[in-house]
Amino acid sequence: MGVVVTVVNQKGGVAKTTTVSALAYILREKGYKVLCIDLDPQRNLDMLAGKSVAIPINDLRTGSMLQVLNRETPLKNILIPTELGDLARASSQLSSWTGRPVLTKAEFASLRDKPEELIHLLDERFRTTDFSKELGRLIPTVRDEYDYILIDTNPSLTLLTLNGLYAADYVLIPAFTEKSSREAVIELWNTIQGILYYEPGKYLKVCGILLTKVSQKTNLFRTYLPPFQKIAAQMGTVVFETSIRNSVAASECMGRYENIMKYSKNSPTGQSYAAFAEEFLARIAALEEARTHG
Numbered sequence: 464m465g466v467v468v469t470v471v472n473q474k475g476g477v478a479k480t481t482t483v484s485a486l487a488y489i490l491r492e493k494g495y496k497v498l499c500i501d502l503d504p505q506r507n508l509d510m511l512a513g514k515s516v517a518i519p520i521n522d523l524r525t526g527s528m529l530q531v532l533n534r535e536t537p538l539k540n541i542l543i544p545t546e547l548g549d550l551a552r553a554s555s556q557l558s559s560w561t562g563r564p565v566l567t568k569a570e571f572a573s574l575r576d577k578p579e580e581l582i583h584l585l586d587e588r589f590r591t592t593d594f595s596k597e598l599g600r601l602i603p604t605v606r607d608e609y610d611y612i613l614i615d616t617n618p619s620l621t622l623l624t625l626n627g628l629y630a631a632d633y634v635l636i637p638a639f640t641e642k643s644s645r646e647a648v649i650e651l652w653n654t655i656q657g658i659l660y661y662e663p664g665k666y667l668k669v670c671g672i673l674l675t676k677v678s679q680k681t682n683l684f685r686t687y688l689p690p691f692q693k694i695a696a697q698m699g700t701v702v703f704e705t706s707i708r709n710s711v712a713a714s715e716c717m718g719r720y721e722n723i724m725k726y727s728k729n730s731p732t733g734q735s736y737a738a739f740a741e742e743f744l745a746r747i748a749a750l751e752e753a754r755t756h757g
C-alpha cells in the first residue's frame with residue numbers, strides 16, 4: 464500500500480515543488496513506484512517533470528486534477544508517465560475550484576422535470592458534502608499501485624491545501640531559516656491540529672521539517688535552527704538532519720524543464736537531496752513501523 468506524503472507550506476517559494484520533484488526522481492531511480500499529484504494551479508511540477516511534459520504545457524487533453532475533483536473523470540484516467548513517475552497534472556483553473564454538488568446520472572434523470580426538487584437536492588448535497596475530503600476519497604483508487612504518492616500544494620491554506628492534508632498520511636514541511644517561515648509552520652500546525660480535532664481517528668503525522676535553500680555558514684542558519692527544532696518537538700516531529708543547500712543550478716533547472724537531480728545531481732542542492740532521500744526513507748520506515756505496531 465502506497466504511503467501518501469503531502470508537501471505543504473503556505474509560504475511561497477520555500478522549495479515545495481523542487482522537493483517533490485527531487486524526491487520523486489530519486490525514489491523512482493531506486494525502483495519505487497511513484498505517483499505525483501499536483502494541486503497547485505501554478506503547475507510548476509509540469510516544468511520539472513521532463514521536457515516531454517513541460518513543452519506541451521498547455522496541452523491538457525489527458526485531463527487534470529480539476530476534472531478529477533469535479534468527479535468528471537477518475538484519477539487513473541489523467542495520469543501521464545514522466546521522469547517523476549506517474550503525474551496527475553494541475554490546471555490553472557484549479558484556483559477557482561470551490562467544490563460543487565455532484566448528482567448521479569440516475570438522480571439527475573429522475574429529477575430532470577422537477578426543478579424545485581432538483582434544486583433542493585443540490586442544495587442539500589452542497590451543505591452535506593465535505594469538499595476538503597475529495598482527494599482523500601480518491602486515494603484508495605490508486606494506493607495499491609504505488610509505493611509513494613507525493614502531493615505538491617499551492618502557497619496558501621485553501622480548500623486545495625486542505626484536500627492535500629486530508630489525503631495525507633504524512634506531511635513534509637519545507638521551510639526557510641527565517642522568522643516569517645517559522646510563523647507559517649506554526650500556522651500550518653494549527654491547521655493540522657484542527658483536522659485531527661474534528662477527525663480524531665485520522666492518521667496524519669508530520670514526518671519532518673526540511674530546511675531549504677540553506678547556506679550553512681550563515682548566522683541565520685545558526686540562529687533559526689534551534690527555534691525550528693523546538694517547534695518540531697512541540698509538533699512531535701523532527702527537523703531533518705539534512706538541510707538543502709543553495710545552488711545556482713537549483714534556481715536554473717525549472718527554466719531548463721528538468722528537476723535538479725537530472726539537471727545537476729552533483730550540485731550542492733543535488734547532493735543534499737540525495738542525502739535527504741535516505742533520511743526520508745528511514746524516517747517513513749520508522750513511522751510506518753510504529754503505525755503498524757501501535
Ligand SMILES: Nc1ncnc2c1ncn2[C@@H]1O[C@H](COP(=O)(O)OP(=O)(O)OP(=O)(O)O)[C@@H](O)[C@H]1O
Binds near residue numbers: 715
Ligand atoms: N536549493 C535551492 N537553491 C537555489 N534555488 C532554489 C533551491 N530550491 C529551490 N530554488 C528556487 O527557488 C524558487 C522556488 O522554488 P519552488 O518553486 O520549488 O518553491 P515552492 O515552495 O514550490 O514555490 P510556490 O510556493 O510558488 O509553489 C524556484 O525558482 C527554484 O528554482
Ligand SMILES: [Mg+2]
Binds near residue numbers: 479480503615616
Ligand atoms: Mg510550488
